[in-house]
Amino acid sequence: MIYLSFRAAFYDQAxxxxxxxxxxxxxxxxxxxxxxxxxxxxxxxxxxxIILQSSLQLSLLGGASMIGNLLVVVVVxxxxxLITALLVIARSGTAVASEIGNxxxxxEIEALEAMGINPLSYIVFPRILGGVISLLxxxxxxxxxxxxxxxxxxxxxxxxxxxxxxxxLLQAIAxxxxxxxxxxxGFSGLIIFVVAxxxxxxxxxxxxxxxxxxxxxxxxAIIYVTTFNLTVxxxxxxxxxxxxxxxx
Amino acid sequence: xxxxxxxxxxxxxxxxMSFVYxxxxxxxxxDFTADLPLGKNxxxxxxxxxxxxxxxxxxxxxxxxxxxRYYINEFNTTEMSLExxxxxxxxxxxxxxxxxxxxxxxxxENLMLPLLYHKICGDEEAAERARKLAEEFGFKGQLxxxxxxxxxxxxxxxxxxxxxxxxxxxxxxxxxxxxxxxDAARKVVRLIHERRETGELKHVFLTSRDGSWIRELxxxxxxxxxxxxxxxxxxxxx
Numbered sequence: 001m002i003y004l005s006f007r008a009a010f011y012d013q014a015x016x017x018x019x020x021x022x023x024x025x026x027x028x029x030x031x032x033x034x035x036x037x038x039x040x041x042x043x044x045x046x047x048x049x050i051i052l053q054s055s056l057q058l059s060l061l062g063g064a065s066m067i068g069n070l071l072v073v074v075v076v077x078x079x080x081x082l083i084t085a086l087l088v089i090a091r092s093g094t095a096v097a098s099e100i101g102n103x104x105x106x107x108e109i110e111a112l113e114a115m116g117i118n119p120l121s122y123i124v125f126p127r128i129l130g131g132v133i134s135l136l137x138x139x140x141x142x143x144x145x146x147x148x149x150x151x152x153x154x155x156x157x158x159x160x161x162x163x164x165x166x167x168x169l170l171q172a173i174a175x176x177x178x179x180x181x182x183x184x185x186g187f188s189g190l191i192i193f194v195v196a197x198x199x200x201x202x203x204x205x206x207x208x209x210x211x212x213x214x215x216x217x218x219x220x221a222i223i224y225v226t227t228f229n230l231t232v233x234x235x236x237x238x239x240x241x242x243x244x245x246x247x248x
Numbered sequence: 249x250x251x252x253x254x255x256x257x258x259x260x261x262x263x264x265m266s267f268v269y270x271x272x273x274x275x276x277x278x279d280f281t282a283d284l285p286l287g288k289n290x291x292x293x294x295x296x297x298x299x300x301x302x303x304x305x306x307x308x309x310x311x312x313x314x315x316x317r318y319y320i321n322e323f324n325t326t327e328m329s330l331e332x333x334x335x336x337x338x339x340x341x342x343x344x345x346x347x348x349x350x351x352x353x354x355x356x357e358n359l360m361l362p363l364l365y366h367k368i369c370g371d372e373e374a375a376e377r378a379r380k381l382a383e384e385f386g387f388k389g390q391l392x393x394x395x396x397x398x399x400x401x402x403x404x405x406x407x408x409x410x411x412x413x414x415x416x417x418x419x420x421x422x423x424x425x426x427x428x429x430x431d432a433a434r435k436v437v438r439l440i441h442e443r444r445e446t447g448e449l450k451h452v453f454l455t456s457r458d459g460s461w462i463r464e465l466x467x468x469x470x471x472x473x474x475x476x477x478x479x480x481x482x483x484x485x486x
Contacts, residue, residue, distance in 0.1 A: 019365065107347035110310055114342040115362040115410075118330050122365075204271050 004120050020126055027130025031092040032137050038091070040149075042083055043142045047150015050074055055158050067160070068168030075146050076177050078233065081184040084139040085192065085225045088131070089218055093196040096127055097217035100200025101210035109201070119201075128193045135189030139181065184232055188225045195221045251335040252328070257418055257451055258321050260284040260307065265316030267302060275474070276302050280316065282477045284470070289440070289452040291467035298472050300455045301345060301422050307453060308342045308420045309333060338366060341411035345423040345455075348407045349395040355406050356382075356391040362414050381409050385435055401427045408436055412443065419443075421454040425461045437464045 050071065058064050100123065103109050109119045151165055199217035203209045241247035265280040276299040284290070284307070292300045305311045306318060309325045318325045320336055349358050359378040363369055369377070382388040387402055395403050405428045411419055419440070425433040443449035453470075456462050469480040 102351075105347075106349075106351060107344050108350055111344065111348040111350070111407075113310055113330075114308060114337075114340075114344075114348075115365070115414075116334050116337040117362070117365055 019122070020129075023122070023126035024130040024133070027127050028134050028137075030095065031088060031131055032134035035087060035091055035134075035138055036141065039084065039087060039138055039142050040145055042087065043145035044149045044153055046079060046083060047075065047146030047148075048153030049150075050079070050146075051150045051154040051160075052157060055154065055160050064160070065168060067165065068170070068172035071147060071169060072172040072177055075150075076143050076173070077180055077184075077236075078229075080139055080143045080146065081181070081188060082226070082229055084135060084142050084185065085188040085229070086222065088135055088138065088189070089192050089221045089225065092131065092134070093192045093217055093221050094214050096131070096193060096196035097200045097214045098210055100197055101203040101213050102207075104201065104203040105205065105207050105210065124197045124201075127197055128190065131193035132186055132189035135192070136182070136185050139185040143181075180232070180236065184229055187228060191224045191228060192221045195224060250331065252323055252332050254321070254323075254335040254339065257286055257339070259319065260286065261319040262306075262313075263317040263319070265306070265313040265318060267299075267306065267311070267313045269302075277306075277313070278474050280475055284453075284477070285468065285479055286451050289465045289467040290454070291462045291465075291469050292453055292455050292472060293469055294472035298474070300472055303472055304342075304420050304422050304453060304455065308340055309337070310342065338414060339417040341414060341416035341419045343408045343411040343419075343421045343424055345426070346404075349403055349410075351395050354392045354394055355387070355398065355402075358395070358406055359410055359413055362410070366414075368414060377413060381413075385409065385432055401429055401432070404428050405432050405436075412439060412449075415443070415448045417449065418451040418453070419449055421452070423455050423457060425456055425458050433458075433461055434464075437461055440465060 051067075054070050054074075055064065055067055058067055058070065100109075103123070109123070112119050112122060147169060151160075151162065154160070155162075196217045199213040199220070202213055238247060261283045262280050265277055266275060267277045267280075268275045292303060294300050302311070306313060309318070309320075309328075312326055316326070323336070325333065325336075349355075350361065353361065356375070356378050359381065360371075360374040363374040363377065364371065368374075378391065379388070382391045385405060387398075387405070390398050390402060395406070404424075404426070408421060408424045408428065411421060424436060428436070440449065440452060444452075452465070452467075454462075454465075454467070471478040471480065
């Protein structure tokens with residue numbers, strides 16, 4: 001479906017940039033912009049909890065200077081991509097699957113075909129592209145809020161200096177984290193919106209199929225995204241262990 | 249992949265075509281072979297469930313038969329990609345018996361969509377075409393409303409009118425008169441006659457539950473069976 005929708009979008013001579021941009025920007029508005037209040041709350045809570053727990057434990061162990069490394073590993077590499085993906089599945093994966101399902105029921109997809117408009121380039125491609133961009137932006141926003149805002153929340157109970165915290169954090173972030181960020185969040189976005197569009201298009205004629213495909217889209221997207229994240233993390237750490245000579 | 253070079257409908261032919269819906273049920277068409285008449289207003293009829301609407305959809309290449317071939321001129325449509333078929337598609341205006349409007353767009357945007365998407369004309373001309381139709385059919389005040397905000401009859405009428413907006417050579421209309429009101433139905437009949445007189449519209453295939461409009465259109469009748477069709481050359485009016 002990824003190949004077909006991208007191929008359709010690039011082959012479609014009629015579909016101008018204006019059409020694509022219109023639908024992509026609408027998708028970014030619904031998936032990215034409208035999710036910001038919820039992602040802010042989740043990021044503040046997650047960041048606050050992790051910073052509170054880790055600063056306390058690290059202080060007891062005498063490793064307070066390692067807080068930056070721990071947070072980058074936990075928040076940027078693992079929790080951020082997963083929570084953002086789960087939130088997008090819950091908010092937008094369901095919306096896209098049910099929207100496309102209802103379009104099938106209402107014969108909008110057939111109508112597009114009748115008008116010579118390829119649904120894959122007009123409906124699917126902009127949703128996938130907009131979804132991936134939104135997820136990357138939301139994940140970046142989550143990381144920033146979780147790491148800075150979370151510190152503000154934790155500040156109520158800890159006396160960790162902000163300058164020390166930021167310095168530790170900036171030193172811990174490496175180029176590999178940026179690569180992992182794009183890999184995990186980009187592919188999670190791709191998985192979520194391809195699964196949602198595919199399930200939506202599976203609706204044949206009847207409205208009773210819409211909730212069924214929506215549920216299926218959520219379940220499948222969660223399974224695929226979590227499996228993907230786990231696989232990437234496992235491969236990443238096996239690679240690290242090999243580099244350190246701890247695993248052959 | 250580019251579209252085929254197409255210079256008008258010269259032949260419509262089914263060869264050993266079989267069709268069954270994905271959702272199951274009996275075969276709608278089985279080993280169906282027929283040449284369809286061109287250049288006429290054709291009223292497609294048959295017993296309930298005999299596949300009139302399905303035949304229209306296959307004619308418009310909105311669904312594909314499971315086996316057999318459907319030729320438009322020398323082109324086997326069952327083997328054509330969407331891009332290859334596009335030049336032919338733009339010569340076909342299709343209207344649904346139910347649904348088919350983009351629910352998140354206004355009536356104006358629904359009418360303008362194919363014109364703007366295929367860059368047939370600019371924004372202004374597309375808006376002008378939509379406005380003219382709205383004035384003629386008396387829904388100018390509702391042009392900027394979404395389908396959910398207007399009556400079912402008007403929604404149906406917009407679907408029918410959208411089939412004519414690209415000035416097609418062939419119109420395929422699935423039960424276009426039911427629910428749109430006598431006045432609008434009369435105007436649709438007049439629109440078909442006008443387009444025929446100007447030479448833009450050459451072939452019309454339609455189903456209808458209301459025989460009076462079929463008589464107004466001076467249709468020939470095409471009785472659909474499971475294996476073939478029977479063309480009744482005498483006009484439906486007789």
